[in-house]
Amino acid sequence: MLTCQNSSIGSSTIRWWADGMASKLLDRLRRTLFKEGAVSAELGCTEEFPESSELEDDTECVSARLSGTLSFKAERMLDSEDLEETSGPDSDSDFLVESIENGSCSTDGSPVASVPGGSSMLTSRLQESWRSSQIRSVPQKLLFEVTDATVVQEGTSKYVLYTIHVIQSGMFDKTPALITRRYTDFERLHARLRRLHGEEMEGVCFPRKKLRRNFVAETIAKRSRAFEQYLTHLHSLTELRHAPTFLEFFYLGDLRAGQVLLRGGCYQEALGHFMNGLRLQEKLGSQKQQRTHWLFTLLALVACFQELDQLGEAQEHCDRALEDLAPSQDSLQHQHLHPLLIPLLQANVRLSWKISKDKRQWEALLLEIQDSGVDTGNQPSLKEYLVKEVLEDSEGDPKHRVKGEST
Known part of the structure; x- marks a missing residue:
């Protein structure tokens, strides 16, 4: 009789504890659903x-x-x-x-x-x-x-x-x-x-x-x-x-800051800006939309790496730039060449020779351009172009600066 009574008391205790836990769980569930309902409404x-x-x-x-x-x-x-x-x-x-x-x-x-x-x-x-x-x-x-x-x-x-x-x-x-x-x-x-x-x-x-x-x-x-x-x-x-204004918000400040440093001969500091600008353009996929800025970045890296005697890196970026500038056969016949193609080819041939890399492909292209009647002498150097180039934004504003730009 005592055993049955104790069992009854134990069952009541368990039910009381279970009811309390269920109440707490339901209360928590209501609060969660209320919160998620408010979020869904927003x-x-x-x-x-x-x-x-x-x-x-x-x-x-x-x-x-x-x-x-x-x-x-x-x-x-x-x-x-x-x-x-x-x-x-x-x-x-x-x-x-x-x-x-x-x-x-x-x-x-x-x-x-x-x-x-x-x-x-x-x-x-x-x-x-x-x-x-x-x-x-x-x-x-x-x-x-x-x-x-x-x-x-x-x-x-x-x-x-x-x-x-x-x-x-x-x-x-x-x-x-x-x-x-x-x-x-x-x-x-x-x-x-x-x-x-x-x-x-x-x-x-x-x-x-x-x-x-x-x-x-x-x-x-x-x-x-x-x-x-x-x-x-x-x-x-x-x-x-893909809007130029959106793309330039990220990288143009770096290019302008790097150009100022390059003009002053601070190549190591300029390199940091240009590398950051290159990575931003790659991530944003702006190479085609903003081709002028993309080429400027690659050529600036060529110049900085050359000045820092890192010739392998300079030649690598020369190759990347030539992937965009290399002319088609039709362009070659009609002499519709990018103004930077010849100085870039000349720089690439010199760099390839210095690091013992095969340069015959670029020598052949340079010779073909010369045979077509194009004057390959008296070409501006890449550094002269980089120093004189005016980096405009998509609205033609060369003076706008993004404050607080750093790498």
Whole structure:
């Protein structure tokens, strides 16, 4: 009798414990579904590219995706105004995206995101998977990741400089490339794209300016995430992805900075800019759209490697340039030759001879050009061309500079 009674008490305890656990699980499920329902409602307004609609979220949290990757370089983060960014409404919902998961900001000025639980991690993975499926039509997906944000003080002006890595996804990227940009650089890009591609830019959101709290860690982290998704959205749209204005935003500043250094004889420093510019152009696939800039980059690398006595690398880039400049038989007969073809051939023959590489192919082409009646003497050197060339952007502006360009 006692045994039966104890068994009854044990069963009641188990049922009570099971009911309590079930209640907790149901409560957690309701909260998760409520959160996902709210996210779905937000995503519904921009189905083709959900990130742009997320940027209108008013959630006050730091993006979990930036945790562990974004670093701030400043003595302290000040709650003061950016003297060059003081127009527009003072709103905390001025970013392209806000993290769905709860985050926090540490007292030392660096963003720290909370560790997601099992259900939130699953939700996050599903969202990322869904987003990836929406842009599978992109031939080569690029990732744009803000890895550093530095507060820069120039006289009475202060601004945040963002370092953005451009990474080719789907494989280990052995050729990293990066750009450094400030808010006004993005703003200029957005204005130009709206003027030249108004119809395609209708669904593209851009982070609004703020009057206050521009230099606190939370604001910088949110804006960093916004710029990542802004560039990702632009790159997902075919016409914008190939637009000269979009392409030049990445690499033209490096080419101009490298040219200034090359003119001053600083070949090692110039080489860094030109190599970064080359990698950016390769990742963006701008060789055909911006052929003049592509050839300038290759020839600048030839000149820098020659001056640094790295002849193998110089000859390799000569070959790459000749792949684009080598004339067809018809062009050769009608003497429709690129003005840089002959000096490039002459440079390649000399370099090939110095490194004991077979040069007969280029000697034969040079001889054929000479036999066709073209004067191969008195040709400008590659270095003379590089020094004198005016690097214009797609709007014909040779004076425009991207501030904060570095490699």
